[in-house]
Amino acid sequence: MPAAPAPTRADAEALDRADPLARFRDRFVGLDGSAYLMGNSLGPLPAATEDRLAAFTREGWGGRRVEGWEEWLDLPTRVGDRVGRLVGAGPGQVVVGDSTTVQLHKLLHAGLSGRPDARAVAVADDEFPTDRYVVDGVAADRDLEVRVVPLDGCDGPVAADAVARTCADGAVGVVVASLVRYRTGARADMAAVSAAAHAAGALVLWDLSHAVGAVPLALDADGADLAVGCTYKYLNAGPGAPALAYRARRHAHLHQPIHGWFGQVDQFAMDATYAPQPDARQLLVGTPPVAGLLAVDEGVALHEEAGVDALAEVGRAQMRMVWDAATAALLPLGVALATPADPARRGQHLALRHPDARALVDALADDGVVADHRAPDIVRLAAAPLHTRFVDLWDAVEGIRRHLAA
Ligand SMILES: Cc1ncc(COP(=O)(O)O)c(C=O)c1O
Numbered sequence: 001m002p003a004a005p006a007p008t009r010a011d012a013e014a015l016d017r018a019d020p021l022a023r024f025r026d027r028f029v030g031l032d033g034s035a036y037l038m039g040n041s042l043g044p045l046p047a048a049t050e051d052r053l054a055a056f057t058r059e060g061w062g063g064r065r066v067e068g069w070e071e072w073l074d075l076p077t078r079v080g081d082r083v084g085r086l087v088g089a090g091p092g093q094v095v096v097g098d099s100t101t102v103q104l105h106k107l108l109h110a111g112l113s114g115r116p117d118a119r120a121v122a123v124a125d126d127e128f129p130t131d132r133y134v135v136d137g138v139a140a141d142r143d144l145e146v147r148v149v150p151l152d153g154c155d156g157p158v159a160a161d162a163v164a165r166t167c168a169d170g171a172v173g174v175v176v177a178s179l180v181r182y183r184t185g186a187r188a189d190m191a192a193v194s195a196a197a198h199a200a201g202a203l204v205l206w207d208l209s210h211a212v213g214a215v216p217l218a219l220d221a222d223g224a225d226l227a228v229g230c231t232y233k234y235l236n237a238g239p240g241a242p243a244l245a246y247r248a249r250r251h252a253h254l255h256q257p258i259h260g261w262f263g264q265v266d267q268f269a270m271d272a273t274y275a276p277q278p279d280a281r282q283l284l285v286g287t288p289p290v291a292g293l294l295a296v297d298e299g300v301a302l303h304e305e306a307g308v309d310a311l312a313e314v315g316r317a318q319m320r321m322v323w324d325a326a327t328a329a330l331l332p333l334g335v336a337l338a339t340p341a342d343p344a345r346r347g348q349h350l351a352l353r354h355p356d357a358r359a360l361v362d363a364l365a366d367d368g369v370v371a372d373h374r375a376p377d378i379v380r381l382a383a384a385p386l387h388t389r390f391v392d393l394w395d396a397v398e399g400i401r402r403h404l405a406a
């Protein structure tokens with residue numbers, strides 16, 4: 001394929017002028033003129049969330065006190081269903097609460113409870129550390145072998161054929177994998193990977209942390225089994241905001257192992273014996289983090305207002321532009337692109353490989369561009385179309401070029 005012409009700064013400015021989502025940037029606090037390219041780590045604060053949390057503390061907690069629970073008790077499922085609509089999951093399958101790590105632990109046990117004969121659990125290579133720790137811990141508890149699914153090239157996503165090979169002997173109960181890899185931004189084919197696992201008798205537990213709010217998702221249609229994901233990245237729900245947990249309706253009999261009173265039928269009957277809720281509420285454990293749930297609600301509302309189609313379209317255009325800019329300006333200077341070239345196989349951050357990655361990120365910071373470094377040699381530039389401008393991405397590439405050329 002012939003290389004696309006290198007975009008100029010004027011091209012990036014023109015793309016910003018034509019961006020149908022450009023008006024959303026002013027709906028965030030504190031961005032001003034800065035290039036904030038870390039929406040894949042901590043999304044910025046929406047102004048509406050600041051107001052909602054202020055109202056909650058003043059009128060809710062401060063005003064209604066314990067009576068507030070009339071409105072707060074069902075937030076994990078109400079917000080869960082709203083997140084569900086965003087990720088293509090019908091009602092009653094998503095809850096929000098606990099951290100991503102805790103949700104992973106709960107759902108991995110749930111998935112394995114359906115395969116008492118399983119001898120192994122599989123995890124994609126180079127997973128986010130917390131996923132690997134959870135898999136190793138649960139495997140040790142249940143006396144299971146841990147199998148690592150090799151990735152498509154060292155930078156690519158987890159692929160169906162590798163999952164099929166890893167699970168071929170029928171021993172694997174659950175495969176844990178990120179849909180979008182935190183390091184390279186490579187994005188897996190959910191339908192194909194799920195089908196390959198199912199054919200070998202395994203379920204897939206997806207980590208959607210770098211996918212939810214970033215790329216269009218169709219969990220029900222793609223045959224997803226179980227999923228978790230952060231809400232503080234592309235959903236802008238704030239540091240420590242509670243994570244989503246999805247369990248497909250057909251797996252409602254797969255129970256998470258922490259028996260808490262929020263998962264109990266007729267919770268306020270105060271029975272001494274645990275009797276699980278028949279639906280997604282069984283995924284709940286204890287008192288939900290109300291402030292965090294309200295922040296998730298506001299983050300999802302912004303995405304709904306922008307529309308998933310527009311988000312996907314602008315997101316793809318931003319990735320295309322930053323990819324083309326980096327290809328033209330940085331490959332000649334010894335930078336490699338770790339993110340796949342195929343738009344269908346990437347999420348919303350561009351990963352650049354260079355031995356001086358740390359120094360490059362520091363140099364960008366001196367120029368007012370906030371990006372991040374993942375050891376040993378990756379620079380990540382996230383494009384979150386609700387608040388990222390095309391020129392932010394262009395300036396980041398230009399900053400790296402200038403630093404390397406100096
Ligand atoms: C893929 C992935 N999973 C999990 C997490 C974090 O989980 P937790 O919110 O439990 O810290 C992150 C980011 O921190 C992540 O990138």
Ligand SMILES: Nc1c(O)cccc1C(=O)C[C@H](N)C(=O)O
Nearest residue numbers: 040041042128182183209240374
């Ligand atoms: N969750 C984080 C945190 O609690 C502290 C610092 C960073 C994070 C992150 O989100 C890191 C991020 N998941 C990553 O992809 O590297």
